[in-house]
Amino acid sequence: xxxxxxxxxxxxxxxxxxxxxxxxxxxxxxxxxxxxxxxxxxxxxxxxxxxxxxxxxxxxxxxxxxxxxxxxxxxxxxxxxxxxxxxxxxxxxxxxxxxxxxxxxxxxxxxxxxxxxxxxxxxxxxxxxxxxxxxxxxxxxxxxxxxxxxxxxxxxxxxxxxxxxxxxxxxxxxxxxxxxxxxxxxxxxxxxxxxxxxxxxxxxxxxxxxxxxxxxxxxxxxxxxxxxxxxxxxxxxxxxxxxxxxxxxxxxxxxxxxxxxxxxxxxxxxxxxxxxxxxxxxxxxxxxxxxxxxxxxxxxxxxxxxxxxxxxxxxxxxxxxxxxxxxxxxxxxx
Amino acid sequence: xxxxxxxxxxxxxxxxxxxxxxxxxxxxxxxxxxxxxxxxxxxxxxxxxxxxxxxxxxxxxxxxxxxxxxxxxxxxxxxxxxxxxxxxxxxxxxxxxxxxxxxxxxxxxxxxxxxxxxxxxxxxxxxxxxxxxxxxxxxxxxxxxxxxxxxxxxxxxxxxxxxxxxxxxxxxxxxxxxxxxxxxxxxxxxxxxxxxxxxxxxxxxxxxxxxxxxxxxxxxxxxxxxxxxxxxxxxxxxxxxxxxxxxxxxxxxxxxxxxxxxxxxxx
Numbered sequence: 332x333x334x335x336x337x338x339x340x341x342x343x344x345x346x347x348x349x350x351x352x353x354x355x356x357x358x359x360x361x362x363x364x365x366x367x368x369x370x371x372x373x374x375x376x377x378x379x380x381x382x383x384x385x386x387x388x389x390x391x392x393x394x395x396x397x398x399x400x401x402x403x404x405x406x407x408x409x410x411x412x413x414x415x416x417x418x419x420x421x422x423x424x425x426x427x428x429x430x431x432x433x434x435x436x437x438x439x440x441x442x443x444x445x446x447x448x449x450x451x452x453x454x455x456x457x458x459x460x461x462x463x464x465x466x467x468x469x470x471x472x473x474x475x476x477x478x479x480x481x482x483x484x485x486x487x488x489x490x491x492x493x494x495x496x497x498x499x500x501x502x503x504x505x506x507x508x509x510x511x512x513x514x515x516x517x518x519x520x521x522x523x524x525x526x527x528x529x530x531x532x533x534x535x536x537x538x539x540x541x542x543x544x545x546x547x548x549x550x551x552x553x554x555x556x557x558x559x560x561x562x563x564x565x566x567x568x569x570x571x572x573x574x575x576x577x578x579x580x581x582x583x584x585x586x587x588x589x590x591x592x593x594x595x596x597x598x599x600x601x602x603x604x605x606x607x608x609x610x611x612x613x614x615x616x617x618x619x620x621x622x623x624x625x626x627x628x629x630x631x632x633x634x635x636x637x638x639x640x641x642x643x644x645x646x647x648x649x650x651x652x653x654x655x656x657x658x659x660x661x662x663x664x665x
Numbered sequence: 666x667x668x669x670x671x672x673x674x675x676x677x678x679x680x681x682x683x684x685x686x687x688x689x690x691x692x693x694x695x696x697x698x699x700x701x702x703x704x705x706x707x708x709x710x711x712x713x714x715x716x717x718x719x720x721x722x723x724x725x726x727x728x729x730x731x732x733x734x735x736x737x738x739x740x741x742x743x744x745x746x747x748x749x750x751x752x753x754x755x756x757x758x759x760x761x762x763x764x765x766x767x768x769x770x771x772x773x774x775x776x777x778x779x780x781x782x783x784x785x786x787x788x789x790x791x792x793x794x795x796x797x798x799x800x801x802x803x804x805x806x807x808x809x810x811x812x813x814x815x816x817x818x819x820x821x822x823x824x825x826x827x828x829x830x831x832x833x834x835x836x837x838x839x840x841x842x843x844x845x846x847x848x849x850x851x852x853x854x855x856x857x858x859x860x861x862x863x864x865x866x867x868x869x870x871x872x873x874x875x876x877x878x879x880x881x882x883x884x885x886x887x888x889x890x891x892x893x894x895x896x897x898x899x900x901x902x903x904x905x906x907x908x909x910x911x912x913x914x915x916x917x918x919x920x921x922x923x924x925x926x927x928x929x930x931x932x
Contacts, residue, residue, distance in 0.1 A: 555757040556768070559751045560751055565771050610760055
């Protein structure tokens, strides 16, 4: 059996290369063919250089957003599955996503982007919703049991998820048809950011979450064996669970604020990675973080091109792949 | 070396099954001993083990390791001294046997430190000591019950602690595996000088492996001392409401307990 160090020196460069290749190729492909020579030809004025505009305004931000969101949701999925000791958990299991979505729905319904804060209104409300949801779930889970009970966490999270989803439906019912269309589009998840500002805004939040994730891998291995085993091996279980829950929630909130609730990344990617590299989180976590980027950018490439010139929201593509995959996992397990 | 002084504990309000409470428990685990904790279901055996490894803090009284209160030791420091083998180990994800045993090295590794050659040596040595070396590359979930239990004990052994607490290590095993685990406990104690505390329902396991016994009923110690002195028909009756014959089994030289009838305790 090779050591973790040796496996890391194979796995990380392999997934790194794959992701790098996808990120390099994806912006050059799309419904309109572009010439890379023209894109980087500085002798052509920006206003006349349609190729450069497509590359730098339409495609590159989209690819970068896809990479960031894909990495974040995949890593958050790995952490959530270990924390809840449940391979079927996703970053959205504990209600953070529904709370985030409710925040976005409220911002759309109240036209906050027209009256207040401008384009940042919806992401800001969304992230605020995620943090409120996280606080409620955390409060419930610590209140009932002194420590942080993963059972209560799961029950409270799933219940709040349903409750917030009901509120989302309620908001959608109240708004006028034009706003309803915006809410529905938002809920599908979309990487069409067409500017670098929201990406840059989410980088610090995602950065903090990923740094916290980096503290966790060996501890996550032990948490999956159960609280008693982890504690007996020297893990401060309550602290580890708090860091895992709060960092995964932060990551999820930031990712949803950027691209809406893009489903299934957080479960498909971790499982594909585990099939390839085993269950040691010291390898799974970096591999899933890299592969998440490649996976979501690839899905978005399909979304942009498969029904060209129509662009699908990427959430539809990930759901088409993720739904059957999820069922396959379930059946395989049984 | 490990002492409980007048330890009491009550589980707080909360949902779920309320395990037993403990009241006024004092005991001392001496270095090099194998100590058995006996008692009926709900008598507080598991709770007592949790106190002894510092997973739970007593409401009153204290647990000390060589004079230092467990409260003053970090989880990590404690894990380097005391290893725990829980009743059951259920995996949410697949790990190989070697991966499982290497996880025992957790309290010896820094935050970002990976296992080095020394850790692999310790893990392989633990596999050899538990007779599971040939299972190294197998997935844990494909092992039999007895193999799993031995691998879990190997992981605890890799922790290199001088005290090992085992919570009903034979509870879900058939007779053959029960004997294997009993022999393993004895060899760890004799050949590796591990001080061992076992909670068990199996009186004959206790009789054959334990130097000393602590008998718990309803969270109190009703008898404690050397096995040959404490394992008496009177104490078994007091403990389980069962009339039993206890006699020396000549070939093995240790006591055997033959349960005869259930008695009704006058209320």
